[in-house]
Amino acid sequence: MIGKAVGAARAAAPTRAFPRASMIPVLEVCLLVIFAGLPIVLKDFWVVFVTRVLILTLLSLSFDLVWGFAGIMSFGQALFFGAAGYGVALVARDLGIRAIWVVLPLALVIGLLLSFLLACFVLLGRHPPSIIFVALGTLTCSYAGDRLARGWYYLGGQNGIPSIPLMTAGSYELGEGVAYYYLALVTVVGAYLVCRFLVRSQFGLALAGIRIQEARMAFFGYKVQTLKAIVFSVAGAIAGLAGGLYAFHEGFVWPNMLGVVLSTQIVLYALFGGVGTLIGAVIGVVVIEIVSFVLADNYQTVWPILLGVLLLLVILFRPGGLISLVVPERERIGAFGAVSGRRKHVGGEAVDGTA
Amino acid sequence: MRLNERLHSASGMSRRDVLKTAAWLSGAIATGAGSWAIRPQWAHAADPIKVGIATDLTGAIGYAGNANANVAKMVVKDINAKGGVLGRPLDLFIEDTASNESVAVANVRKLIQRDKVDVVLGGITSSMRNAIKDVIVTRGRTLYIYPQLYEGLECTPYIFCTGPTPAQQCDELIPWLIKNGGKRFALPSANYVWPHVLNQYARKVIGASGGEVIFEEYYPLDQVEYSATVNKIMTNKVDVVFNTVIPPGIGPFTKQLYEAGFTKRGGRLSCVYYDENTLNINAPHEIEGLASCLDYFRAVTKLDPGSAKIQAEYDKAFPGKIVFAAGSAATGMYRGLRLWEAAVKEAGKVDRDAVAAALDHARIAEGPGGPAEMVPGKRHCKMRMYIAVAKKGNYEIVSQSKGLVDPKEC
Numbered sequence: 001m002i003g004k005a006v007g008a009a010r011a012a013a014p015t016r017a018f019p020r021a022s023m024i025p026v027l028e029v030c031l032l033v034i035f036a037g038l039p040i041v042l043k044d045f046w047v048v049f050v051t052r053v054l055i056l057t058l059l060s061l062s063f064d065l066v067w068g069f070a071g072i073m074s075f076g077q078a079l080f081f082g083a084a085g086y087g088v089a090l091v092a093r094d095l096g097i098r099a100i101w102v103v104l105p106l107a108l109v110i111g112l113l114l115s116f117l118l119a120c121f122v123l124l125g126r127h128p129p130s131i132i133f134v135a136l137g138t139l140t141c142s143y144a145g146d147r148l149a150r151g152w153y154y155l156g157g158q159n160g161i162p163s164i165p166l167m168t169a170g171s172y173e174l175g176e177g178v179a180y181y182y183l184a185l186v187t188v189v190g191a192y193l194v195c196r197f198l199v200r201s202q203f204g205l206a207l208a209g210i211r212i213q214e215a216r217m218a219f220f221g222y223k224v225q226t227l228k229a230i231v232f233s234v235a236g237a238i239a240g241l242a243g244g245l246y247a248f249h250e251g252f253v254w255p256n257m258l259g260v261v262l263s264t265q266i267v268l269y270a271l272f273g274g275v276g277t278l279i280g281a282v283i284g285v286v287v288i289e290i291v292s293f294v295l296a297d298n299y300q301t302v303w304p305i306l307l308g309v310l311l312l313l314v315i316l317f318r319p320g321g322l323i324s325l326v327v328p329e330r331e332r333i334g335a336f337g338a339v340s341g342r343r344k345h346v347g348g349e350a351v352d353g354t355a
Numbered sequence: 356m357r358l359n360e361r362l363h364s365a366s367g368m369s370r371r372d373v374l375k376t377a378a379w380l381s382g383a384i385a386t387g388a389g390s391w392a393i394r395p396q397w398a399h400a401a402d403p404i405k406v407g408i409a410t411d412l413t414g415a416i417g418y419a420g421n422a423n424a425n426v427a428k429m430v431v432k433d434i435n436a437k438g439g440v441l442g443r444p445l446d447l448f449i450e451d452t453a454s455n456e457s458v459a460v461a462n463v464r465k466l467i468q469r470d471k472v473d474v475v476l477g478g479i480t481s482s483m484r485n486a487i488k489d490v491i492v493t494r495g496r497t498l499y500i501y502p503q504l505y506e507g508l509e510c511t512p513y514i515f516c517t518g519p520t521p522a523q524q525c526d527e528l529i530p531w532l533i534k535n536g537g538k539r540f541a542l543p544s545a546n547y548v549w550p551h552v553l554n555q556y557a558r559k560v561i562g563a564s565g566g567e568v569i570f571e572e573y574y575p576l577d578q579v580e581y582s583a584t585v586n587k588i589m590t591n592k593v594d595v596v597f598n599t600v601i602p603p604g605i606g607p608f609t610k611q612l613y614e615a616g617f618t619k620r621g622g623r624l625s626c627v628y629y630d631e632n633t634l635n636i637n638a639p640h641e642i643e644g645l646a647s648c649l650d651y652f653r654a655v656t657k658l659d660p661g662s663a664k665i666q667a668e669y670d671k672a673f674p675g676k677i678v679f680a681a682g683s684a685a686t687g688m689y690r691g692l693r694l695w696e697a698a699v700k701e702a703g704k705v706d707r708d709a710v711a712a713a714l715d716h717a718r719i720a721e722g723p724g725g726p727a728e729m730v731p732g733k734r735h736c737k738m739r740m741y742i743a744v745a746k747k748g749n750y751e752i753v754s755q756s757k758g759l760v761d762p763k764e765c
Contacts (some may be wrong), residue, residue, distance in 0.1 A: 045468035158547040162485035
């Protein structure tokens, strides 16, 4: 849609036809302020709960990056998450290395390399892959990773690797709690800013073009598959980072971390919140996790059904996700490039000047 | 969205279609994963002792988790009716581990960090125990009692195991199998940790008792086609099939084995996790003669009045499909709670170290299957073991250990 929007901007760019509604920055700042202040008002248990939510946010973000912006349907984000988790768990268990300066970059690199490898298979083949091929290819790899971990005794088999020691920063041990919370928050904010920069750059514009009409972008001379592979690898690196944080926070890794259930859960987080805005993915995780916690605490036997119905309703009636309730479609699509001239008509795909 | 659809109509599959499909699929898969809690039903009296139960109320092994929760409710109710422990009532906190380790960790944290329980009992699979033990014992500094039969080797301090170990399940059973089946053993197994470790021990006992292992094979957990295995069993003249194949594979495997004429030929089928729950996976004639070895069977009620009392109490409180059975950790849960009760009484306080020190040598005179006692320094439980054989859809006890069988762990 951005391709169209840019076209519209060139042909007939706007002035002040109606007020600019930039909800996304408002949401971003609100969420950041809330998250930054939460540990002041929350008790121990809740800080740990929200830390976990923050780490999952990274995963949802990585999915939004590939699907919401580049149109790559990845059902395999959990693979990078789990592999990085196993990687740091092994390093901590067998080599005794658990310094934050080593394990988090390691997690990131594992995610990056693995996703690049996978991209070589599913994206960089001789023929441009169809969306179904990519979805099933990534899904299969996720499943294969799960099965491999289950059968490999060095990795603890079905039982996973328990009792991972705490992460250290110098002589300080980062246990569950406020310190870990802020570590997770800083990581999420960092990753978010990287994603935000990426999707609003010229690179992001090219991605948007690929998402809307891949063939045309290819005719323009863009190396479409390479661009896809790059964004896929970046997303994989973010998922890997999440895996490293998660492994040390939960204190164990297990095969489900690589598997299909988590992979689809990630998809659900992002779709529920709304794809293509980054902040929607964050909201999706936060809302799903909180709602399922509240439902589970109050409706013992029927809560999974209630949650399922809620998710279905949102996705059926608001395909744009929760975010579409407050962020207009026009803003979600965004605008690129310099805006000049006058707007002739105020249609559905009008553009405002912020980039 | 109109524009969106128009843009994609050329490529056949619209973005929205993919989105919808993905959403349905995700919804279907993800609704299985989550957490829930059962609030204690009884009133909060002054300064109660908090007992946490973490078990699989939902998910693949929900039937076992619900039995565990029922047992806990029953025992705690009984203790409270008799005035509690140390004059303090017990407050029961039940959390769902949902057969999903990541949900489990989050929910067990609720028990430890929010509810601040004094002891946690639960976990059924070994992977579940591994997932939650750190949250409870290392990071949470709380006592943990694990109730399920398992592969052994859990020697972490402050973790006490009240279910049977490989030694307890094999030491009596294998000599009996050699006497009542034959010397040639086959060990078809599901490929995960428990069968590997159990078979390692079983091999030793088979060798020491004069038997031999013809083959030992591991299959994927979801394999349901076993004709090659059955063929191998038949052609190699195997006498005893000591199998650890699990559902869903166990049903087809047993059926195929029966149809190949294994039992007609005089072969003996054995499966050590078989209890009242697994009895109805196959038609009764297909598993006629199956031998199992556990700490309790319903048939034990005829031999042991203490067991009969517990079984009657359970059936009265929870009539229905969730049965009190050994293979699903329900008996270990009962034993664990009673041993813990005895330990707290002896310690005179609920402080972790004091209770652990008392639990180290705790004993109960009456439990499912008879008395039980912890082996000092080993954190595992000595108990009576029974060998039962399936007859017309029920178990018949054919042998009972002379005294309490040693777990031989740690």
